[in-house]
Amino acid sequence: MTGKAWRFVGEMEEISSTFRDAGLPGEFHAAAAAIYRRLVQFKDAPAGASLEDVLSALLQTENELNAAKARDYIGTSMVQKRRMVPNSPSLMRRPAKM
Secondary structure, three states, X not given: OHHHHHHHHHHHHHHHHHHHHOOXXXXXXXXXXXXXXXXXXXXXXXXXXXXXXXXXXXXXXHHHHHHHHHXXXXXXXXXXXXXXXXXXXXXXXXXXXX
């Protein structure tokens, strides 16, 4: 489960948003997205994470998660960054001069 948890983040966020748009509580699915987001570090890990590693990941604070994202972003190439933030003006190619 931990190796595939990252796949469900977007779905849970979409369900949460749909519920809220319909005037229903979306917190359950927003919380599920947060749980799955904390397990994303196991995406490319070999099969089976230890219980200790999973619990440690689940207990991370939002600040720790954001710091980890920032470290990952800093370590990526410009090509990867363009894929991560395709509409960022600072990363978009400038038009050729005529």
